[in-house]
Amino acid sequence: MNDTNGIAGYEVVKSLRWVDGGLVILDQTLLPVEIVEERQESVEQVWDSIKRLKVRGAPAIGIAGAYGLLVGLRPFVGEALGAFLSRVESTAAYINSSRPTAVNLSWALKRMVAFAKERAPKASDSAALYALLEEEAVRIHDEDRAICRAIGEYGAGLIKPSSGVLTHCNAGALATSELGTALAPMYIAHSRGVPFRIYSDETRPLLQGARLTSFELKQSGLDVTLICDNMAAFVMSKGLVDLCIVGCDRVAANGDTANKIGTMGVAILAKHFGIPFYVACPSSTVDLATAVGDDIEIEEREAEEVTFFGARRTGPEGVKVRNPAFDVTPAGLIAGFITEKGVIKPPYSENLARHFG
Numbered sequence: 247m248n249d250t251n252g253i254a255g256y257e258v259v260k261s262l263r264w265v266d267g268g269l270v271i272l273d274q275t276l277l278p279v280e281i282v283e284e285r286q287e288s289v290e291q292v293w294d295s296i297k298r299l300k301v302r303g304a305p306a307i308g309i310a311g312a313y314g315l316l317v318g319l320r321p322f323v324g325e326a327l328g329a330f331l332s333r334v335e336s337t338a339a340y341i342n343s344s345r346p347t348a349v350n351l352s353w354a355l356k357r358m359v360a361f362a363k364e365r366a367p368k369a370s371d372s373a374a375l376y377a378l379l380e381e382e383a384v385r386i387h388d389e390d391r392a393i394c395r396a397i398g399e400y401g402a403g404l405i406k407p408s409s410g411v412l413t414h415c416n417a418g419a420l421a422t423s424e425l426g427t428a429l430a431p432m433y434i435a436h437s438r439g440v441p442f443r444i445y446s447d448e449t450r451p452l453l454q455g456a457r458l459t460s461f462e463l464k465q466s467g468l469d470v471t472l473i474c475d476n477m478a479a480f481v482m483s484k485g486l487v488d489l490c491i492v493g494c495d496r497v498a499a500n501g502d503t504a505n506k507i508g509t510m511g512v513a514i515l516a517k518h519f520g521i522p523f524y525v526a527c528p529s530s531t532v533d534l535a536t537a538v539g540d541d542i543e544i545e546e547r548e549a550e551e552v553t554f555f556g557a558r559r560t561g562p563e564g565v566k567v568r569n570p571a572f573d574v575t576p577a578g579l580i581a582g583f584i585t586e587k588g589v590i591k592p593p594y595s596e597n598l599a600r601h602f603g
Contacts (some may be wrong), residue, residue, distance in 0.1 A: 260308045260315070261420050263350065264384065267320075269313040271301045274420060278461040278594055289318030289337055296344040296351070299452065303421020304495045305390050308350030311341050312383040314511050315358050316368045316376070323376045330372035334362045334379075346543045347504055347572050348495040348535045354386055387423055391527045396424035396586035401431030401491065401526060405583075409488040410517075412445040412478065415506035416458035417526060418582025427526040429463070429494040431584065436468050444470045445481055449506060451551045475508050490516045490523040491584070497525070497532045501577030501594025502539025507570055514577040522581040529585060532602045539574035547571050 262271045269286040275298065278284050279349035281309035284300065286292045295301050301310045317336040322330060338355040345351060361382045362375060385571040405411060411432060418429030425433050432444060444463060463470040473481060481487055490512060492514055494505040503509075503525050515524040536542055545570045553561030561567070583590040586602050 252426065261303065262301055262310055264310055264313055264387065267270065267316075269310065269317055269381070271295055271310065273300045273591075274301055274302060274458060277420075277457050280293070286314065286317050289309050289314060289341065293344045296341070302454070303352040303416065304348040304493070305422040305427070305528055306420075307345065307348055307392075307470065308354035308530060309383075309387050309390060311338075311351045312358050312386045314341050315355065316380055319376055319379070325372050326443075327366060327375065330375060331362060331366050333358055345545060347537075347545045348531075350402055350528075350530050353530045354427060355439055357386065357420075358382060365597045380485065390423040390528065391425075393425065393586040394422050394430050397427055397526050398425050398430030398434035398582055400586075400588055401584040402434035402438065402440075402524075404489060404491070404524065404589075405431055405435040406488065409442045410445060410481075410486045412447070412481070412490045412512065412521075413459060414447040414455060414475075414490075414492050414509050414512050415449045416454040416462075418459060418589055419460050420458050420462055421493065422497045427528065427584075428491045429459070430526065431491060432468060432603060433466070434480055436457070436466075442469070443486075444468060445478075445487060446457075446470055446472050447475050447478060447508065447512065448472060449508060450475055452504065456601070466559050476517070478512055479515050482515055482521060487516075487519075487521055490521055492524075493525055494525050494527045494531055495572060496542050497527055497583065497598070498500070498536045498539050498542060498577075499534045499539050499595060499598060501580060501583075501592070501598060502542075502579060503575045503577070504542045504572045505526075505575065507573050509577075510573040510575045513575045516577050522580050523575075523579055524584055524589075525580055526584040529602050531589065531596055532585075534599060534603060539576065542572075543572060545571040553556065 270283050273282045294319045338359050365378050368601050418426035448453045460472045494503045496504040505557045513523045549567035590597050
């Protein structure tokens with residue numbers, strides 16, 4: 247696969263594509279060893295690809311959900327319009343059950359369902375409604391590209407010459423449609439000739455920082471150093487980190503933020519060492535209907551992700567395991583949210599509502 251996504255003068259592989267009326271995803275479970283695309287032939291395959299993290303990152307799974315809805319609906323084009331509209335709702339609910347924490351998935355699917363209900367009375371038949379839904383899914387994809395670029399523009403000024411920036415998990419091109427969220431400011435700053443270095447946490451247990459972030463940054467020519475998660479405190483203590491930028495999967499109304507497991511620890515360390523900790527996110531990740539972080543449902547994943555390192559067993563058979571995929575960083579540890587509408591500062595309960603209500 248040699249199709250790439252040009253971003254700020256760089257060439258980065260696409261997380262997903264809509265090609266000839268079909269969804270093609272990059273299987274991120276195989277990175278960085280193999281670059282393999284997989285065409286999604288059924289809605290069950292889309293559900294499995296989201297669940298198994300073949301496609302991952304909050305914005306990307308929102309886009310995949312919108313396109314996945316089309317994959318699920320295509321075999322039923324030709325049904326009576328009322329039956330087809332009912333199928334839109336049931337298929338969206340099924341896809342939404344694949345992963346509970348990232349709000350972008352439910353956001354995109356709710357938008358597609360609401361659009362279908364609005365346009366159904368004006369559609370001549372199910373084929374016409376399907377065509378309109380395809381246009382809406384493409385709009386969601388295109389909007390994410392523009393949002394990523396805006397986040398990059400607003401956040402780039404935070405990166406000063408010769409500074410060190412630490413990030414956790416992957417919130418770059420592989421997690422979105424184009425530039426990413428947390429990595430977007432880094433791409434923009436680098437394209438402007440700002441010299442700086444990046445420290446990428448490996449992000450156990452699935453190593454998104456090692457397999458994905460360091461892969462795409464190295465591929466794009468940025469100065470990236472991969473570190474184990476438990477090295478972050480040491481690197482910070484040596485004065486090598488001046489700024490932390492992470493992505494997120496859901497922001498509660500009070501500013502509490504769910505992101506990949508380990509993010510809260512990075513935020514606590516940053517607070518101890520006096521390092522500003524920023525969260526980069528699109529408006530679709532801000533969930534004003536969730537009051538506080540304790541209300542966010544945290545996905546628990548399979549024990550094998552912890553007891554195995556790749557194909558090698560590293561934990562005793564039958565041992566009890568906790569494997570929460572996310573943790574929640576309290577709003578008080580966050581210096582600001584880098585969004586497509588600017589950098590949002592505290593008080594978050596007021597300012598998030600004002601910008602995204």
